Amino acid sequence: MLLGETNAEAILRNRGKFRDNLAKVALSDDLKARWKAVRRPFTLVAVFGSWCGDSHRQLPTLLALEAVSNPFIEVHYIGVARNLAVGTWPKGCKPQKVVRVPTFFLFATQPGGGLNPVGTVVETPPIKGQTMAEALVELVESRSH
DSSP, rough: OOOEEOOOHHHHHHOHHHHHHHHHOOHHHHHHHHHOOOSSSSEEEEETTTTOHHHHHHHHHHHHHTTEEEEEEEEEEEOOTTTTOOOOOOOOOOOOOSSSSEEEEEEOOTSSOOEEEEEEESSSSSSOHHHHHHHHHHHHHHOOO
């Protein structure tokens, strides 16, 4: 089980389900371009369970997006046990309540460097038929203006 702060390489090395599902993710050129076009600094924190079927399905889309380099978006991964307790948050991120996994928390960098929580996507995309990658790109875009 992956617990605490981790990274894409460790997730893919330790869980075959994530590798298998990442291989199925197809990001459109438009979605990649929209991700790359974000020019406001954000921190995106994915809280997931390596034991959780929804995490197996949804987290690989963020892994695919992270591979599309954007220096303005910093991605962090936190693995939790079934009790959903998060021990340590990335530096500057105010701890958030986790009710279900995966939950994706978006923090905007404020003048002076502080991080302010500005949005979440919980467990599944909010719009029927939407992929998690689309939901995450739309979340970031909506907070970029």
